[in-house]
Amino acid sequence: MERTERTGRAEDTAETADTAETARTAVVRRARVGDLPRLVELMHEHIAYEKSAPRPPGLAGRLGPQLFAEDARMWVLLAETPGGGVAGYAACSAEFAFWDARHYLHMDCLYLAEEARGHGLGAALMAGVTDLARELGLVQVQWQTPDWNEGAVRFYDRLGATGLPKRRYGLSVD
Numbered sequence: 001m002e003r004t005e006r007t008g009r010a011e012d013t014a015e016t017a018d019t020a021e022t023a024r025t026a027v028v029r030r031a032r033v034g035d036l037p038r039l040v041e042l043m044h045e046h047i048a049y050e051k052s053a054p055r056p057p058g059l060a061g062r063l064g065p066q067l068f069a070e071d072a073r074m075w076v077l078l079a080e081t082p083g084g085g086v087a088g089y090a091a092c093s094a095e096f097a098f099w100d101a102r103h104y105l106h107m108d109c110l111y112l113a114e115e116a117r118g119h120g121l122g123a124a125l126m127a128g129v130t131d132l133a134r135e136l137g138l139v140q141v142q143w144q145t146p147d148w149n150e151g152a153v154r155f156y157d158r159l160g161a162t163g164l165p166k167r168r169y170g171l172s173v174d
Contacts, residue, residue, distance in 0.1 A: 026121050027080040028128035033064065076090070079121040081121070090110045090129050092107050095142075104138055105142070110122070126159055144166075
């Protein structure tokens, strides 16, 4: 799934020429084993951005087998800048919706490095995520974002996504 994606939003007059060029030349592709160090670096930035607790050491060692096993059910898409640097990621897995009795693509994370925001890479990543869902035969993508992340909420609203009024919980089983 290596692709170049445009935002397709010519009516967005606030977009600069540089932003439009970045969006046209952004490459969204699946992560490879060699991407793991940069991916983990971006994950740590994302964890700090969301004010979450640091993760235990060895994240790459635990994550690699989940992403690159032959029967992996998790996919990570990376957004590259025109210069070839990895600037962001979207992590997805197939989940089952009990009430709908069907699978959907759960986007667990979408993150862009601060300097990469506002250049169309987020829209390119989201297009890659929807393409992945289609490739897998799934008809819906679902995700969550912290309610305080107003920039993300505005971005998802611009894409035409619908916010759902639910609260996410976690329960430790240790």
